[in-house]
Amino acid sequence: MIWTGNPKIRSLARFFEARWFLSIVLVGVFLWSLTGVDWNGSIVHSGGGSSFKDFSLGLFPPELSPGFMKLAIIASWQTVVHAVAGMTLAVIIGLPLGVVASGSLGNPSRSRLAIAVVVRFVLAFMRSIHELVWAVLFVAAFGLSSLAAVMAIAVPYAGMLGRIYSEVLNDVPEGPLDGLRSAGGSSFSVLVYGRMPMAITDMLSYSFYRFECAIRAAAIMSFVGIRGLGFEIQLSLNDLLFGEVWTLLFFLFGLVLLVDYWSTRVRRSLDS
Amino acid sequence: MRNHASAWRDFVQGRTGFTFARASLYGFFVLAVVSWLYILVGADSGFGDLLSSRAWNNAGGFLRQLLGLEDGLTGEGRPAFLQLDRWGETGRLAYETLMMSVLAIGLAGLGVLLTFLPAARNVSNGELGGRPSAVMGAIYHVLRIFFAFTRAVPELVWAMVIVFFLSPGILPGAIALALHNYGIVGKLSAEVVENMDPGPARALRSAGAGNLQMLAYGIIPQSMPHFLTYLLYRWEVVIRTTVVVGFVSAGGLGREFRLSLSFFQYTDVALIILWYLILVLGVDLISAFLRRMVRTG
Amino acid sequence: MRLTNDIAGQESNCSNAEAPLVDGRGIGKSFGTLMALAPLDISIGAGERVALAGPSGSGKSTLLYLLAGLVPPDRGELILDSQPVAGLQPGKELSEAVGLIQQQLDLVPQLPVIQNVLAGRLGQWGILRSLASLFSARERKSVEVVLSRLGVADKIDEPTSHLSGGEQQRVAIARLMIQAPKVLLADEPVSSLDPARAEEILRLLTGLVADTGGAMVASLHSPDLIREHFTRVIGLRHGILQFDIPARELTSTVLEALYDLDREPED
Numbered sequence: 079m080i081w082t083g084n085p086k087i088r089s090l091a092r093f094f095e096a097r098w099f100l101s102i103v104l105v106g107v108f109l110w111s112l113t114g115v116d117w118n119g120s121i122v123h124s125g126g127g128s129s130f131k132d133f134s135l136g137l138f139p140p141e142l143s144p145g146f147m148k149l150a151i152i153a154s155w156q157t158v159v160h161a162v163a164g165m166t167l168a169v170i171i172g173l174p175l176g177v178v179a180s181g182s183l184g185n186p187s188r189s190r191l192a193i194a195v196v197v198r199f200v201l202a203f204m205r206s207i208h209e210l211v212w213a214v215l216f217v218a219a220f221g222l223s224s225l226a227a228v229m230a231i232a233v234p235y236a237g238m239l240g241r242i243y244s245e246v247l248n249d250v251p252e253g254p255l256d257g258l259r260s261a262g263g264s265s266f267s268v269l270v271y272g273r274m275p276m277a278i279t280d281m282l283s284y285s286f287y288r289f290e291c292a293i294r295a296a297a298i299m300s301f302v303g304i305r306g307l308g309f310e311i312q313l314s315l316n317d318l319l320f321g322e323v324w325t326l327l328f329f330l331f332g333l334v335l336l337v338d339y340w341s342t343r344v345r346r347s348l349d350s
Numbered sequence: 351m352r353n354h355a356s357a358w359r360d361f362v363q364g365r366t367g368f369t370f371a372r373a374s375l376y377g378f379f380v381l382a383v384v385s386w387l388y389i390l391v392g393a394d395s396g397f398g399d400l401l402s403s404r405a406w407n408n409a410g411g412f413l414r415q416l417l418g419l420e421d422g423l424t425g426e427g428r429p430a431f432l433q434l435d436r437w438g439e440t441g442r443l444a445y446e447t448l449m450m451s452v453l454a455i456g457l458a459g460l461g462v463l464l465t466f467l468p469a470a471r472n473v474s475n476g477e478l479g480g481r482p483s484a485v486m487g488a489i490y491h492v493l494r495i496f497f498a499f500t501r502a503v504p505e506l507v508w509a510m511v512i513v514f515f516l517s518p519g520i521l522p523g524a525i526a527l528a529l530h531n532y533g534i535v536g537k538l539s540a541e542v543v544e545n546m547d548p549g550p551a552r553a554l555r556s557a558g559a560g561n562l563q564m565l566a567y568g569i570i571p572q573s574m575p576h577f578l579t580y581l582l583y584r585w586e587v588v589i590r591t592t593v594v595v596g597f598v599s600a601g602g603l604g605r606e607f608r609l610s611l612s613f614f615q616y617t618d619v620a621l622i623i624l625w626y627l628i629l630v631l632g633v634d635l636i637s638a639f640l641r642r643m644v645r646t647g
Numbered sequence: 648m649r650l651t652n653d654i655a656g657q658e659s660n661c662s663n664a665e666a667p668l669v670d671g672r673g674i675g676k677s678f679g680t681l682m683a684l685a686p687l688d689i690s691i692g693a694g695e696r697v698a699l700a701g702p703s704g705s706g707k708s709t710l711l712y713l714l715a716g717l718v719p720p721d722r723g724e725l726i727l728d729s730q731p732v733a734g735l736q737p738g739k740e741l742s743e744a745v746g747l748i749q750q751q752l753d754l755v756p757q758l759p760v761i762q763n764v765l766a767g768r769l770g771q772w773g774i775l776r777s778l779a780s781l782f783s784a785r786e787r788k789s790v791e792v793v794l795s796r797l798g799v800a801d802k803i804d805e806p807t808s809h810l811s812g813g814e815q816q817r818v819a820i821a822r823l824m825i826q827a828p829k830v831l832l833a834d835e836p837v838s839s840l841d842p843a844r845a846e847e848i849l850r851l852l853t854g855l856v857a858d859t860g861g862a863m864v865a866s867l868h869s870p871d872l873i874r875e876h877f878t879r880v881i882g883l884r885h886g887i888l889q890f891d892i893p894a895r896e897l898t899s900t901v902l903e904a905l906y907d908l909d910r911e912p913e914d
Contacts, residue, residue, distance in 0.1 A: 159384075
């Protein structure tokens with residue numbers, strides 16, 4: 079706070095430190111981003127307007143024929159399957175990495191901390207890259223298959239889970255752990271009997287939350303040719319069958335809602 | 351606190367209070383087994399390849415090409431990430447990608463600011479003031495459903511649809527990202543208003559504030575820090591997703607990534623990944639800095 | 648209960664001849680099946696400083712909320728400044744009649760102090776002026792004057808959350824000073840303060856009441872503070888009025904009986 083006698087300077091100083099300054103900067107940055115759009119070219123491409131109209135009309139009504147509904151259900155199942163497989167791998171990879179990253183395995187030592195730091199970097203790298211980018215890389219390496227999709231979800235999600243697991247394990251209160259140690263527990267048993275039970279509810283809670291995101295991730299694996307809701311949406315879009323597109327969007331919506339509801343109930347039950 | 355050795359035993363043996371969670375865990379386990387069976391038994395799962403040395407050789411080759419240790423089909427000579435002009439070209443695309451992410455977040459934020467208040471139950475049913483009205487109740491439900499729908503659909507799917515009406519560039523991608531994040535930040539911001547301490551708003555009432563004044567002096571100042579924090583957190587996610595959305599909407603690094611892959615120019619791919627990591631790191635740092643500014647008021 | 652002419656508390660107005668500022672007849676409030684406040688009569692004139700005493704849950708806060716016009720009484724009639732409370736427009740009219748400070752203060756933490764203080768003007772300002780003031784505070788001078796009286800003038804532009812608890816309480820009082828209601832209501836204003844601070848706050852509040860020629864109702868527990876700063880004391884227990892006497896007649900025995908844990912609620 080600049081406290082000078084001159085009221086003009088005071089008000090100027092107040093202007094700069096005020097939150098208004100931040101807001102103006104943010105608005106300015108947003109306006110800058112608008113300049114990146116090519117406003118001179120056509121924003122809506124030729125035929126785009128009528129496409130939009132057809133797309134909107136496709137909602138009334140969406141494609142509800144039994145044959146298509148069956149297709150949508152199968153596609154939803156395929157999405158779920160890949161999401162679940164990816165999540166399970168993510169937990170299998172993320173849990174041990176998270177434990178190591180928390181530094182609570184083994185006895186306190188410089189090397190243990192160094193390893194923890196390295197693992198943290200690895201986890202950060204894993205989750206920095208978007209699952210679809212991983213998918214494209216896996217396809218380039220191993221070819222088009224379910225493997226690519228499952229790994230593409232498992233790797234970044236393992237990174238996210240591992241990081242949260244390590245934080246939760248570290249945030250555990252020390253009191254009961256000291257009790258276990260003074261009762262003669264080895265550091266491994268302190269981990270298993272002390273940290274894990276106290277941390278497990280938060281870990282489960284976050285894992286179920288991530289599962290909802292995994293559903294969405296599995297849906298877009300269509301981009302690498304994995305069958306599922308995203309794949310069918312692409313097909314229907316290419317055929318301009320907008321009624322089908324809406325039906326599939328609703329299936330996706332419903333699937334995510336279902337998992338979201340399940341996940342919320344699980345978390346509520348864990349909080350009690 | 352309970353003795354934790356027995357807590358662990360209790361949990362495994364099912365003597366704890368969270369029955370639904372435990373049932374869900376078992377249910378998920380069953381789902382996992384079924385899913386893996388479905389995948390492994392299905393044709394073309396790719397997992398069989400893990401056992402073949404050919405697949406690993408291919409993968410190894412890919413990795414080597416990525417790192418520039420082996421020339422790909424194009425036989426380019428020097429790897430792209432060792433060429434300065436390539437850095438500049440890709441850098442320009444990274445700049446475009448950054449713009450796309452800011453545009454997306456800005457549009458999402460604008461949308462939320464306009465609609466999060468009526469989407470809060472305590473505002474729309476008049477708890478905080480004013481009389482409940484059927485119109486406000488209807489608006490509340492419509493907005494909440496809209497949040498849920500835009501949130502549920504992944505950004506890439508939105509992009510696929512939007513590219514049908516808008517010309518390629520950064521705009522369709524930005525709108526797709528904005529839609530998805532609008533749903534997320536909108537729901538969170540409305541919940542902030544719903545969970546808010548009613549004390550200050552009530553005190554403003556007794557100081558004589560009317561509804562609009564109470565919104566301006568009480569509710570908005572208290573919800574702004576949370577709103578900005580959520581928006582900044584989402585920016586960190588958006589910058590990662592912008593590249594992916596660029597695959598479809600043909601803007602920024604994403605388009606170049608796709609092109610380079612299809613032309614097997616793997617060192618270009620590596621260069622793009624490097625710029626991508628720089629962007630991600632940069633945005634994470636700026637977001638953390640801005641969030642700290644927001645927190646200290 | 649009647650209007651009490653307490654000479655010690657009398658200010659310049661001839662409160663004899665005027666209608667009481669607060670006139671409640673048979674006002675009561677229940678929340679569901681719980682009767683928070685049994686119907687009682689209360690009448691407060693200008694210049695009076697009324698203390699509310701009683702254990703937690705005795706209905707003190709409920710009575711204050713009723714007097715503040717924040718909740719309508721379930722029973723009876725409440726007249727504030729010669730108007731029935733239901734008829735008082737929330738906003739300008741109500742805020743000119745009564746003002747309330749809560750124990751939790753309830754300031755908006757993110758706003759700078761000057762905006763929280765100026766909130767006292769919201770009853771008089773229209774929506775446009777209120778919004779304009781958020782961007783560039785009007786009446787800065789009057790806020791500076793008020794804050795320097797309270798000793799926190801240097802914090803005028805600080806976000807309110809940066810201030811200590813004691814400083815924030817002064818900001819809440821400053822808001823009330825700007826609002827200048829006829830009846831000042833305070834819910835446990837000194838319960839968490841040490842004796843020296845409590846003295847200071849009560850002196851500020853009574854000074855404010857003296858300036859406006861209005862009245863004050865505050866809930867507190869200390870018999871010494873009650874005797875020193877107030878003209879009248881009302882005792883509540885389990886929502887039922889126990890006594891309404893001049894402050895100087897308050898004895899420790901009376902107060903002890905009020906707070907007695909062993910006694911059953913009377914019907």
